[in-house]
Amino acid sequence: MRRVVFNQKGGVGKTSITCNLAAIGADMGYRTLVIDLDVQGNTTHYLVGEIDAEAFPAEAQGVAGLFKQTVGSRRMQKNPDSFVWETPYENLFLMPSSPTLSSMEKELESRYKIYKLRDALEKLDDEYDRIYIDTPPNFNFYSKSALIAADTVLVPFDCDSFARQSLYSLMDNIAELQEDHNPDLEVEGIVINQFNSQARLPGELVAELEEEGYPVLSTYLGASVKMRESHREHRPLVDLAPSHKLTRQYLELHAELERILSRAAA
Ligand SMILES: Nc1ncnc2c1ncn2[C@@H]1O[C@H](COP(=O)(O)OP(=O)(O)OP(=O)(O)O)[C@@H](O)[C@H]1O
Ligand SMILES: [Mg+2]
Numbered sequence: 001m002r003r004v005v006f007n008q009k010g011g012v013g014k015t016s017i018t019c020n021l022a023a024i025g026a027d028m029g030y031r032t033l034v035i036d037l038d039v040q041g042n043t044t045h046y047l048v049g050e051i052d053a054e055a056f057p058a059e060a061q062g063v064a065g066l067f068k069q070t071v072g073s074r075r076m077q078k079n080p081d082s083f084v085w086e087t088p089y090e091n092l093f094l095m096p097s098s099p100t101l102s103s104m105e106k107e108l109e110s111r112y113k114i115y116k117l118r119d120a121l122e123k124l125d126d127e128y129d130r131i132y133i134d135t136p137p138n139f140n141f142y143s144k145s146a147l148i149a150a151d152t153v154l155v156p157f158d159c160d161s162f163a164r165q166s167l168y169s170l171m172d173n174i175a176e177l178q179e180d181h182n183p184d185l186e187v188e189g190i191v192i193n194q195f196n197s198q199a200r201l202p203g204e205l206v207a208e209l210e211e212e213g214y215p216v217l218s219t220y221l222g223a224s225v226k227m228r229e230s231h232r233e234h235r236p237l238v239d240l241a242p243s244h245k246l247t248r249q250y251l252e253l254h255a256e257l258e259r260i261l262s263r264a265a266a
Helices: 014-027 042-048 062-068 101-110 116-124 141-149 161-180 200-211 225-233 245-265
Strands: 002-005 032-036 092-095 130-134 152-157 186-192
Touching (some): 014 245, 032 116, 042 225, 062 116, 161 200, 225 245
């Protein structure tokens, strides 16, 4: 199954949620692929650290390599799996981002390559139990490609009042994309991130979202400096701090999502 994590607002936790849920699944034995569609490359950096730019020419690697061949010679087409890297973690694989994604975007868009990611990932469905896609904080060619390629979307929400405003336009964008391109896309839910139960505003905001009918997931993720340490050390929480409170919340969120999946399959 393919899950995209998307919110066009920056810094809400897309990368953290993508990598940590993927790492938990991999740790449980699911063969898991993470695709980094954000030119910032934070997921790539989080999971594998610095990349040796000389050893891996930017335009030939990962997501950039995959997209580049859609505008190149038909004879040279490689299997999408050849753009996948191993990570230090068992069962966890990465299709890395690269800085060239931004210069390629206009051409890909003008040549209608918006369905190419979906076509490529369909070929990988048998190889991986779970495919996670991290997206940039924009509703651009790459995030649209991801929403078209995915079965489900998770929307992180970071409990500030601006986040709520942007949630309305985000949900509109997702609804339009469903209508135009991917009617099967399921909104799995809104993930409350960096929730502070001591303050009044976050609780009120979440209650209002629920009243308005938004599908808020019942597991909330708290805030912890462990997350920053986890990024810095290039070690997902389940590896760095398996019994930390935030890790336990992530495990609970993963379990909640698995329950939703099995209900949907029944
Ligand atoms: N639960 C958490 N507790 C504390 N810090 C967190 C938590 N989740 C994310 N962060 C921190 O917030 C920052 C933004 O997180 P992250 O990079 O995951 O967001 P993003 O939505 O992917 O950002 P961007 O839009 O730039 O891609 C990072 O510094 C991360 O360490
Ligand atoms: Mg990110």
